[in-house]
Amino acid sequence: GANLVARSSAPITMNSYQKVDEIDDLSPVQDATILIYPAYCDQPTNELRWKNIKPSHKDYNLRYALAENLKITKSTPPVFIYEMLDDSHITSAIAYFLAARDAGVEAELHVKPKGGHGGGMNFRKGPDPVRLQLCVDWLDRMNFPRNK
Secondary structure, three states, rough: OOEEEEEOOOOOOOOOOOOOHHHHHHHOOOOOOEEEEEOOOOOOOOHHHHOOOOOOHHHHHHOOOOOOOOOOOOOOOEEEEEEEEEOHHHHHHHHHHHHHHHOOOEEEEEEEEEOOOOOOOOOOOOOHHHHHHHHHHHHHHHHOOOOO
């Protein structure tokens, strides 16, 4: 889910079809991007090779490189990212965040220490109130209107 949201946040550079009616004059780009446990936004890396490299020789620019087919520019909408430190896909969250920062896109990243991939999505217990509140606070700071 979050990977699709990340990809839909990328600026559209070409029309994929001919205009049919007035609705096609509206931008398909969202006003904001909310990524919860994003995956596959970073360049695939060889984890075994990475683990065997001495810490002094690790190139973190490569480790947290954005996926080649995901472009973030200054016209990418602002982004809120929520992740778990022990999620095996945390490099995706970091790569997207760093690319957004480098492009001048307003970005906010929150990382909790434990929970794994999708750790706060336990539907039996209900949604993670901390994650929800952080996101609501971010939307308020971004001046998004609330539905009443």
